Amino acid sequence: MKQTHRDFLTELQTFIPEERLITDALRTLAYGTDASFYRLIPQIVVRAESESEIASVVKLANKMLVPITFRAAGTSLSGQAITDSVLIQLGDGWKGYQINKDATEISLQPGVIGGQANSYLAPFNKKIGPDPASINAAMIGGIAANNASGMCCGTAQNSYRTLKSMKLILADGTLVDTGNPDSVTQFKQSHKMLLDSLDALGQQTRANDTLRERILHKYRLKNTTGYALNSLVDYTDPIDILQHLMIGSEGTLGFMSEITYQTVDEHPNKASALIFFDNVRTTCDAVAILKKTPVSAVELMDRAGLRSVEDKPSLPDFIRELPEHAAALLVETRAADPATLAMQVEAIKASISHLETIQPCEFTTDPEEYAKYWAIRKGLFPAVGAVRLTGTTVIIEDVAFPVEQLADAVHDLHQLFDKWHYNEALIFGHALEGNLHFVFTQAFDTQEEIDRYDGLMVDVANMVVGTYDGSLKAEHGTGRNMAPFVELEWGKEAYALMWELKELLDPQHILNPGVVLNKNSHVHLENFKILPAADPLVDKCIECGFCEPTCPSRALTLTPRQRIVIWREIARLESISNGPNADPERLAELRKEYQYQGTDTCAACGLCSTTCPVGINTGDLTRSIRNKNNEKRTKMAQWLADHYGTLAKASRVTFAAADVTHGLLGTKAMTAITGTARKLSGGLIQQWTPSMPTGAPKIKPKPLDASSTAPKVVYLPSCASRTMGPARGDEDQTSLADKTEALLRKAGYQVIYPPNLDNLCCGMPFQSKGMFTAADSKSAEIEKILLEITENGTLPVYSDTSPCSLLLKDKLDPRIKLYDTVDFIDEFLMDRLLFTAGTEPVALHITCSATRMGQAPKLKRIMSACSTQVVIPDQITCCGFAGDKGFSTPELNASALRTLKDAVQSCDAGYSTSRTCEIGLSHHSGIDYKSIIYLVDRCTQPKLSQVASTEENSRIQTQKV
Structure with missing residues (x-):
């Protein structure tokens, strides 16, 4: 670390806690990564939790001339969220929001994920205007800082156009709230010279006819290249100019600590059509026509793009037979009511009826059907990532052209791809705005490859600007890779004005220097990110960060993206360990630190795979590493698998003994004693909590009624x-097995238990630790028994724990019809029981396994039948208990559930589908969590016509009389 940064760190330690100042080699590399193809490693990472902390850091940076860069989610694509100086990350303290009475405005802190903001607005049929493809991972700070738009946003609903007000921190550390008259008045007094200068620049710009017309012309298209010069033309109040300059400034002019958006309508009625044309020109002609109709989105896909997804099972066969120059439009229209929607559909179809299409133009209002269409469009980028060669990266560029010239622009891009031999490149984009994305794979491991990339970018820049006067960055932000081309696009006068604004607002050049504006004409060819082969399980990762919001360890140690980043670096260092550039000290440090940061604190829940564009389950990598680490324990694991009945019995005894001890000592003494024992043992003794289960009674199957x-x-x-009974103090002390059997019988089923039950296990305890042989032996044992007892799959199998169900669905013979709790209730019990919904608020935790099995809609349906008030905490994904991690690594569970208690404080009880998860959920929420079976049993009565037993039916009828 440089001496300047050491001194800076010393000063930071006076007002930032040590645990939020990060300087180690592993985490600075991991946390310094964004979605771009550039790599810079920060000297210091600061996790800031408040405006006052940000202001103090900025003041210190200004005083000591230390560059700082702000980071939200790091999904940015152009290198604007990386630094080799000081990186400021947003901690948990930046997730606040407030909606006004009629939901026409929403105030958001920069750490709120865009998709979460829309979920808050959904009950009002509203949303925020920006809708980038990364909206379920990107945070508001980044969305506004890049002026990100998206498929339906266009130019009318982006952050610039829907901004109401903001709180911002300037380069001197001053905080101003543009929505607060008192704050504005005070700011006008303290920063009169700054505002006067902005006012003068605005007047000069508006008086300069040539420059004003240039600015107006540039913003007819989507444009995020350079600074928002339109603010000098669109507004006369310097406060308005200032806050609109912040939009798209990529953290180079100030820090936005809160943004208030004017919301837009989210019409509930939608219809989509996938329309195929035999050539690009006709496709683009259709775009120009559709722009005048009531469409909300028109997405263009060229033939290369369609070819990349044509083998997807949801797509019709005819796509494979499309002609070489075919293209498609994905069209969507939305309306407030079905009648209006139908009229809009007819108007859209009529507008292009004279154009020849390969297939008839048909719209669908079926959500499942049009979701498939949009999955095609969203799958284009990852489709390239999935087939790229290991060691190459995927680059997605972002340009805009006048719509009337779109066909020519597509043709010219294809010509450039041919010239520079980017044979895999494909084009798609937001056609209504003339906004095209082109995707290609790129290696940076040789000078020849770097020169090829440079040649393409120079040609693209000259074509976009010289031929079409278009935008080099329509919505992805300028960043490092387009900073050298800003002057080319805007011209000398506008470019000089941008530098004048930078000098005015950041005179010391401490805010993200080199981004947006950079006098180094080769900055786009420096600091490339290398993606070496690390493991086939994760080599397709494009480091986009879409996985991060789902990860339970994201606030504790590493996210899936960051685990892959570090594992790649370990692999790189290992590959050069015998060469002249070997770095054994760094390699040893990363290996040592990764054990806890990467392996021990990974829940291996697999939720990352549900949001990863290329379907990577980083948990598979973790299990693979654990497998290698546990090679010496293979025989012990197999012994335990072979004697599982003994292990299960011992577990029951242990839980029962712990409960007895708890009863004798009391909660306070038990907590103190076990906490001390855990510390003295170095964590070998597992964590005890008051939510620990008692021992479950042994299951005693009842004989079947043969008649x-x-x-x-x-x-x-x-x-x-x-093995685990209810916790001491639970109101209902019935074991889950007994409660489940009672519910099944209530619904009219005869219940059969597999033989040798105590010895059976799905294999999950072994699988999660990488003991694959032992795990496979247990699942094979279950498979054999289930095939016999179900008569080769004739009878259904009910599995009562979602993680086990997920594993078994993947392992078992497909003849075995295995149903998880959620699936069985939804498919069979909802029709066999009478539900009476209660009115008390109840909490629902959707486990990671349930999410991966696609059960969320079913779970919500079941819970809604049981309660009129179901609370689903919006920031909780996987609980992090991970089988036994809640005992062995309790900090993972605590971190994953750190926001749970506040979210469920209105609830008296919570429900889930995994007994181990419920231990941690109960402990960290302050309410009792149990299986949804308990709630369903409480809220239901049998339907008389479906009670199969004649004797039972007669008894119930007698009771009613």
Whole structure:
């Protein structure tokens, strides 16, 4: 670390806690990564939690002339969120929001994810204007700082156009709230010279006819190249000019600590059509026509793009037979009511009826059907990533042209791809705005490859600007890779004005220097990110960061993206360990630190795969590493697998003994004693909490009634259900197995248990630790028994724990019809039971396994039948208990559930589908969590017509009389 940064760190330590000042080699590399193809490693990472902290850091940076860069989610694509100086990350303290009475405005802190903001507005049929493809990962700070737009946003609903007010911190550390008259008045007094200068620049710009017309022309298109010079033309109040200059400034002019947006309508009625044309020109002609109709989005896909996804199972076969120059438009229209929607659809179809299409133009209002269409469009970028060669990266560029020249522009881009041999490149984009994205793969490991990339970018820049006077960056932000071309696009006069604004607002050049404006004409060819082969399980990762919001360890250690970044660096260092550039000290440090940061604190829940564009499950990498680390324990693991019944019995005894001890000592003494024991053992003794289960009673199957015609179900209780009873103090002390059996019988089923039950296990305890052989032996054992007892799959199997169900669905013979709790209730019990919804608020935790099995809609449906008030905390994904991690690494569980208590404070009880998850959920929420079986049982009565047993039916009828 440079001496300047050491001194800066010393000063930071006077007002930022040590644990939020990060300087180690592993985390500075991990946290310094964004979605771009550039790499800079910060000297210091600061996790800031408040405006006052940000202001103090900025003041210190201004005083000591230390460059700082602000980071939200790091999904930016152009290198604008990286630094080799000081990186300021947003901690948990930046997720606040407030909606006004009629939901026409929403105030958001920069750490709120865009998709979460829309979920807050959804009950009002409103949303924020910007809708980038990364909206479920990108945070408001980045969305505004890049003026990101998206598929439906256009230029009318981006951050610039929908901004109401903001709180911002300037380069001197001053905070101003443009929505607060008192703050504005005070700011006008303290910063009169600054505002006067902005006012003068605005007047000069508006008086300069040539420059004013240039600015107006440039913003007819989507444009995020350079600074928002339109603010000098669109507004006369210097406060308005100032706040609109911040939009798209990429953290180079100030820090936006809160943004108030004017919301836009989110019409509930939608219809989409995928329309195919035999050539690009006709496709673009259709775009120009559709722009005048009531469409909300028109997405263009060229033939290369369609070819990249044509083998997807959801696509019709005819796409494979499309002609070489074919293209498609994905069209969507939205309306407040079905009748208006139908009229709009007819108007759209009529407008292009004279154009020849390959297939008839048909709109669908079926959400599942049009979701497939949009999945095609959203799959284009990852489709390239999935087939790229290991070691190459995926680059997505972002340009805009006048719509009337779109066909020619597409043709010219294809010509450039041919010239520079980018044979895999494809084009798609927001056609209504003339906004095209082109995607290609690129290596940076040789000078020849770097020169090829430079040649393409120079040619693209000259074509976009020289031929079409278009935008070099329509919505992805200028960043490092387009900074050298800003003057080319805007001209000398406008470019000089941008530098004048930078000098005015950041005279010391401490705010993200080199981004947006850079006098180094080769900055786009420096500091390339290298993506070496690390493991086939993760080599397709494009480091986009879409996985991060789902990860339970994201606030504790590393996210999936960051785990892959570090594992790649370890692999790179290993590959050069015998060469002249070897760095054994760094390699040893990363290996050592990764054990805890990467392996021990990974829940391996697989939620990352649900949001990863290329479907990577980083948990697979973690299990693979654990497998290598546990090679010496293979025989012990197999012994435990072979004697699992003994292990299960011992577990029951241990839980029972702990409960007895708890009863004798009391909660306070038990917590103190076990906490001390854990510390003295170095964490070997597992964590005890008051939510620990008691020992479950041994299951005693009842004999079947041979004369009954009731349907049969094979009930497979998990080992957790068989060994863990309710916690001491739970109102209902019935074990899950007994409660489940009672509910199944209430619904008219005969319940069959597999033989040798105590010895059965799905293999999850071994699988999660990388002990694959032992895990496979247990799942094979279950498979054999289930095939026999279900008569080769004739009878359904009920599995009561979602992680076990997920694993078994992947492992078992497909003849076995295995249903998880959620699936079985939804498919069979909802029609066999009478539900009476309660009115008390209840909390629902959707486990990672349930999410991966696509059960969220079913779970919500079941819960809604049981309660009129269901609370689903919006920032909780995987709980982080991860089987036994809640015992062995309790800080993971605590971090994952750090916001749970506040979110469920109105609830008296919570429900889930995994017994181990419920331990941590109960402990960290302050309310009791249990299986949804308990709630369903409480809220239901049998339907008389579906009670199969004649004797039971007669008894119920007698009771009613």
